[in-house]
Amino acid sequence: MPILVIAEHDKAGLKAATRNTVAAARALDGELHVLVAGADCAGACAATAALEGVSKVLCADAAHYTDQGAENIAALIVSVAGAGGYSHLLAPATTFGKNVMPRVAALLDVAQVSEIVAIDSADTFVRPIYAGNALATVKSSDAVKVITVRTTAFDPVGDGGAASIEPITAGPDLALSTLVSRELTQSERPELGAASVIVSGGRGLGSGENYHAILEPLADKLGAALGASRAAVDAGFVPNDYQVGQTGKIVAPQLYLAIGISGAIQHLAGMKDSKVIVAINKDPEAPIFQIADYGLVADLFDAIPALNAAL
């Protein structure tokens, strides 16, 4: 039976998370289709068609998919799933996928398997529970498997495919909710979820001004994305989309610098799969040192400018 991936896109192109999700889907057995639902989304469809391993792109282009609202997109996925006889429906475990997929699962009367990090077989998956302090292997007895994918656990697929693009009829506009406004953080930096280096700051920075004045030059030099602990976001140093952790973004860069972050389990849950972790903290007892590859006990206000100068 074929497998369906739900693309996350910005109509012109694909979000990086879609590539990781396709990679997970390729570990399953079956022809791989990708659904692109959007308005004026020809660019995203073309980008999808070029993905390695994809054989068909289903393109539902309609004005009521502009805002990517869960109600309309879930209804569409359910009708596509029924018509196509798909065995698995996969989306990235981003705020987009987390919003839409449980709705799909409930409408199909099946369980959702959230944030899988490994695929054991067609019906058995591994997923973190308790903020990643345990890994559960779960087996689904449902006919259709609805899955969200932890993107950091699957290496993204590249280009090289040449899938066909098939326009499909859009579903009805349920008109259950309307988007009033959207404020996206503008940044020249790499996407947090896909960055190879992340400079992350915590409450130790003391203020938003300090956060920017101290960390930005370092991030510039390293070509890094900026991240933060919950405490730094709650205190208003940076916007919510900087938060790394159990309830923020899950990241696994080549290099993660935790600066003025104590290392609460909820924070570790979001970054402990990073390849190399550096912790800079003035408290030698800070739990972050227990998982850091390189720890430096220092006042960050001295250490970071010095690090920046040394690079």
Add this chain to the structure above:
Amino acid sequence: MKILVPVKRVVDYNVKVRVKADQSGVELANVKMAMNPFDEIAIEEAVRMKEAGVASEVVAVSCGVAQCQETLRTAMAIGADRGILVSTDAELQPLAVAKLLKALCDKESPDLIILGKQAIDDDANQTGQMLAALMNLPQATFASKVTVAEGKVSVMREIDGGLETISMHMPAVITTDLRLNEPRYATLPNIMKAKKKPLETVTPDALGVDVAARLTTVKVLEPAGRSAGVMVADVAQLVDKLKNEAKVI
């Protein structure tokens, strides 16, 4: 306006959970339990709406073992008016909980259902969206601000790229994110008062809901730990290690 708030009893967020030796799950014996932090935020939001005169009644619901009554009492100490326990010893998965909540919503007809966005035990992040789907209602997940005006509710949501605000007709389903509010501590007088508030018990059978699990847990393992790192003496040594040992810069 009536608000229904489901609350889950979970391992306290300060507890470092341990995997059982037989790999059947995590150790729950003699572990401190508490209300899921996101559900506390949900109760707090509903109670604030009542205090602001926007809502008239806040009903807390918990599904699970008899001890969930304690969680309901906590919700009532924060300010919920009454509690409903859907009593069962069965393992409840999100789809089953959503079905139980739908059955209760059919009876209670709330205008808003506010849930936590995820429970910190199974980290599933599903129940609110599933409930909205089963009831064919609009949903606003990951809420960081909720405003009710002229029969509509507008919700600011935390999304990966930033924030967005959506407007929904009621009834509607909302799930809470961390920055929606800071829950109050229940005071002793309110804890005492909560003991006298009505707490009704129903069963999945009485609600006509099949709660059979769809996922079976094959095993639960401890994740691979990180090998111990080293402390460096100064910035120069750190740079040297990153360049020549880890080769990441």
